[in-house]
Amino acid sequence: MKLLQAVIAAATLGLGALIIIAVADGSFYEAGSWLFSEPWGLVTLADLYLGFLLSALIIWFFEPRPLKALIWILPIPILGNLWTAVWFVIRLPHLRERMARR
Template identity: 60%
Template sequence: MVSRMSRPSTRCIVCLPHCRSSGKGRTALPGDRTGELSRKRYRTANRRIVIVTILRLVLAVLGAGFAALIVWAVLYGDFAAAGAWLFGNPWGLVTLADLYLGFVLSAVVIAVLERNWYAVLWIAPIPFLGNVWTVVWFTFRLPRLVANSRP
């Protein structure tokens, strides 16, 4: 008899909460008594996986582009003049307030969805690394977010 621990996992990314809670280790959607996916459900599950993969790639490319833009600004921009403009102009202050409100909202989303002490490791760098770090989090966690959002 094969023990439960040594059995290979065939869980799919789309129905992860169901597979985890059922303990059967099968790729099954809720309401599927046989454990076999119908053609329609199988195609839908594959589409979701493809869409999530494409979204992850888009997020990664956008994050890399944003990081490159930051490096370019640091190398060729006048940081002191930009800071003086931000703090001396009302719209600069609005921009900073908007930026840090976004950081706080990202931290709240991460804290709610992580549910463990790893949340601190994801939240602590946000004020220093900004939305580049938030993109990294979304890129890693998107499959789980999609799987948990499905009924």
């Protein structure tokens, strides 16, 4: 379990580094324009937000208290999969334990 948590944490740091590099490039407007003007850009956004929705559902069903679940879910559309990955790193042992009981 610790190894999987470490892999997810490393991937999260890598994604964070890519985001920093992209922000430093300063072409967010151009990239956004392309995303909204091209069919594959729209597919990419739809895929991204479907992933956000599925992650939110997993968090909702596994967090014991609705308020705590909302605290984790509401930032997902803004912080994206970085936020979701942090939740997985923290909650992975609990997820495994709960799933093993079924």
